[in-house]
Amino acid sequence: MEYLPILVLVLSFVVLLAIGTPVAWSIAISSVLTMLVSIPVLPAFTTVSQRIGTGLDSFALLAIPLFILSGELMNKGGIAHRLIAFAKTLVGALPGGLALINIVSAMLMGAIAGSSMAAASAMGSILGPEMEREGYSREFGAAVNITAATTGLVIPPSNVLIVYSLASGGASIAALFLAGYIPGILTGLFLMIVASFWAKKKGYKVGERSSFKQIFKTFVDALPSLFMLVVVIGGIVVGVFTATEASAIAVLYSLLLGLFYKEISFDRLPKILLDSTSTTAIVMLLIGASMSMSWALSYENIPQEISSGLLGISDNKIVILLIINLLLLFVGIFMDMTPAVLIFTPIFLPVVTKLGLDPVHFGIIMVLNLCIGLCTPPVGSVLFVGVGIANTTIEKVIKPLFPLFIAMIIALLLVTYIPQLSLWLPSLFDL
16 A cells, blocks of 8 residues: 555645634645656646546536525525524423524524534524523523534535535436435434433523414414425425525525515515625635545555455445545545545545445435544634634533543444334435
8 A cells, every 4th residue: 555645645634724724725735745746847737737627527516506505595585593493482392402403593594504513503603692591501502502413414405415426426316315315304303312311401491382373373483494305305305396496496496585574675585696606706716636546546556455444444334424424524624525525535435336225225324424533623614603703612512522522423323233214215216
């Protein structure tokens, strides 16, 4: 095994991150340095720059900026308030009612908007102060918000699942979307169990039970928002339109919904478009840089070497999946989700397919795994958003965050070793 390219890649990437270089530039620069091991300077720079450009030349990737825009429209369109009201009537009377409302609302908001950041910012800013007024600790509220926000990356529509489809060489987006429902809901349920136990232990206030009339009223108010899931996911699964076309429909639907709710006006649209463009630019730069690193890895035969090394350790599926999960948990601490999916899918997917694992199942394992990384320092983007909105510190949030981490890891292990949790729904639609 040739160790020098791997050594150059890992050391340069870690050093660049440590000195505060943005993640996208760290990836691109370490890709160039890795290429310099084998080829001269000019071809190395030319190849990496070309790969950044060609990596973005994909029709499927057009769905990402459109889903980002629809998420921004949904976030500003008054949807969060209606989802929270509906969740409150469902779970508000259970132990830890407001925490459970946060989790259910984040699952719904994340699924509709397709963004963990949107869910964390919306739920944190609305429910955070209310939880404090009811006697919940600020740190517990932040911990619940941070972990719950990531469930929307597994529950479709999810930009990360689209990225995985691209990185895997063509795993069905429709199958991935359907595969995400049960694991995402399962993770949310485990978070609710832990939050309920924690709230009961601390003696937090329980809300009043809602009547059927109240539940029905809030459901009707939230129904137009929830119906977007039926339109987008239903259209993709039935084959009426592709994921890219569905993203355009999601933009139109969320715009009309925001105008209908009178939460969005035409004079607010330029700011919404600017915010979504800014987010898109960051995501696309990460994707382009990650594609260049993925190509550099392939050029140096690193995925094949790692694959051989892992299979050399054991040919037991349980052991290999455990090792991959541990590696991905470690990667998630230091790397954002999108580049991690693009870089490590070509490395680990050949290993698991040799062991008979379905690529769709592995995609859910990978995304669910990296969701945990979004909640961990030093690169956890959702962690920083949640802590910032709650106006607290990471050190204070870690204690209530830890049992929620455990809940996410238990859900991950169940999804890893029970394939039907991911594959049952796609199989119903012959996907």
